Amino acid sequence: MLGSLGSALKKGFDKIAGAIFLDKKTIELIVKDLQRALIQADVNVHLVKELGDKIKKEAENEKVKGIEKKEHLTKILHDEIQNLLGNEKHELKLEKGKNNKIMLLGLYGAGKTTSSSKLAAYYAKRGFKVAMLGLDVHRPAARDQLEQLGKQIKIPVFFEREEKDPVKTYKKLKPELEKFDLVIVDTAGRHSLDKELIDEIKSLEKEIHPDYVILTIQADIGQAAKKQAHEFQEACNINGVIITRMDSTAKAGGALTACNETKAPVFFIGTGEKANDFETFNPKSFISRLLGLGDLDGLLERVQSAVDESSQKKAKEKLEKGEFNLRDFQEQLKNMGNVGSMSKIIEMIPGLGKAKIPEELLGNQEGKLKKWQHAIDSMTEDEINNPEIIEKQTTRIGRIAKGSGTTTAEIRQMLKQYSLLKELATGSGDLENFDPAQGLSQKQMMKIAKKFGKKMKF
Numbered sequence: 001m002l003g004s005l006g007s008a009l010k011k012g013f014d015k016i017a018g019a020i021f022l023d024k025k026t027i028e029l030i031v032k033d034l035q036r037a038l039i040q041a042d043v044n045v046h047l048v049k050e051l052g053d054k055i056k057k058e059a060e061n062e063k064v065k066g067i068e069k070k071e072h073l074t075k076i077l078h079d080e081i082q083n084l085l086g087n088e089k090h091e092l093k094l095e096k097g098k099n100n101k102i103m104l105l106g107l108y109g110a111g112k113t114t115s116s117s118k119l120a121a122y123y124a125k126r127g128f129k130v131a132m133l134g135l136d137v138h139r140p141a142a143r144d145q146l147e148q149l150g151k152q153i154k155i156p157v158f159f160e161r162e163e164k165d166p167v168k169t170y171k172k173l174k175p176e177l178e179k180f181d182l183v184i185v186d187t188a189g190r191h192s193l194d195k196e197l198i199d200e201i202k203s204l205e206k207e208i209h210p211d212y213v214i215l216t217i218q219a220d221i222g223q224a225a226k227k228q229a230h231e232f233q234e235a236c237n238i239n240g241v242i243i244t245r246m247d248s249t250a251k252a253g254g255a256l257t258a259c260n261e262t263k264a265p266v267f268f269i270g271t272g273e274k275a276n277d278f279e280t281f282n283p284k285s286f287i288s289r290l291l292g293l294g295d296l297d298g299l300l301e302r303v304q305s306a307v308d309e310s311s312q313k314k315a316k317e318k319l320e321k322g323e324f325n326l327r328d329f330q331e332q333l334k335n336m337g338n339v340g341s342m343s344k345i346i347e348m349i350p351g352l353g354k355a356k357i358p359e360e361l362l363g364n365q366e367g368k369l370k371k372w373q374h375a376i377d378s379m380t381e382d383e384i385n386n387p388e389i390i391e392k393q394t395t396r397i398g399r400i401a402k403g404s405g406t407t408t409a410e411i412r413q414m415l416k417q418y419s420l421l422k423e424l425a426t427g428s429g430d431l432e433n434f435d436p437a438q439g440l441s442q443k444q445m446m447k448i449a450k451k452f453g454k455k456m457k458f
């Protein structure tokens, strides 16, 4: 069901999560792919354009950066798709012990008869005493079809073979039908919603007083469902729709979004020819199934791990080549920006991940990481590329501290941490005999601690 739309949407989310930089070009490409998929699913072009504009606008918001931006865009995209399909689950309210009546309407071949039997089976399973009534009096084959379906699901089917007037048929059978909790009324279709059909529906409504009048629409018609639902709403008080043939068309997205636009609640969807190929429509769970990723939290989790993966990969390559400069250091700080970040960076260093360097040793409180980022912002390009020159000239440290609202001690500490990281990465110094399987030895730990000027106990 909706396979291609699902995979296109999933790809869009993955691209947002996996992008190293969410620059304008990347966003444009993601939006274009999404729009193409939605249009292929026959979703209204204006709605598709609105969705794209919204994503682009949010992406341009410079205030949100890094992982927060990815989370933000993921949420916006998810919510926009949710808005297209609807936010609410609509349910029929039926009561056992009462004589509930549901009348199905629709054009030829829309799936009225099939859906009648699916509904009957659905409620019979839930303990209702169900009957079906065949009022498609114009075509004898229609009653045979209903009778056949009734046999398969063991539901009694009522009709009058010789009666050509559906209202009279109902009147005759009414005493029998009143014995059931639920009567499902299958009606005749037409090629279009003409006067004859409207008159017939109206007189039936007047006689039967159904609790629900439900339009069946086949998903194949895509966004044309909007016009059809609207016309039926105008002509005859429908309460909602059943969308059939969800399984056999790529346009189902169009039909669902169109119904949401007309505010015609989608109660059920038909997903095949068999009685069991029928489900209640819940937009929220529909989306998570469509994306195969669980709910919004699941999506956001993927952002988190994808950010780690992609920025880790880049940083790891640089670390391995010994090209990890202060700018990269700053980006890592920015991307992670939370407690434990330093240990995450350490994890990227080949082999060191298992070393489990104690948090206190790294001394990374959130506030400190922010300050470090500001400090790097106050540096010149030259200083970023060659941090040694800062350590050599104390005037530079003073200037950077002043420009970033930090202290010279903090600048020194940051530089120390950075050079330790680099040192660890290039395997020089303390870690000559480092065995990843063993982790850091006590002696090596002490050496690192000394470098930080801390007295640590292990």
Ligand SMILES: Nc1nc2c(ncn2[C@@H]2O[C@H](COP(=O)(O)OP(=O)(O)O)[C@@H](O)[C@H]2O)c(=O)[nH]1
Pocket (backbone or CB within 6 Å): 106, 107, 108, 109, 110, 111, 112, 113, 114, 115, 189, 216, 244, 245, 246, 247, 248, 269, 270, 271, 272, 273, 277
């Ligand atoms: N694949 C598929 N076929 C369906 C579904 N619902 C109905 N059909 C088929 O659509 C055709 C028309 O259905 P029918 O119930 O006779 O339509 P009616 O003229 O509105 O009563 C039949 O061949 C059904 O088997 C569905 O959800 N999926």
Ligand SMILES: [Mg+2]
Pocket (backbone or CB within 6 Å): 112, 113, 114, 136, 142, 187
């Ligand atoms: Mg029929």
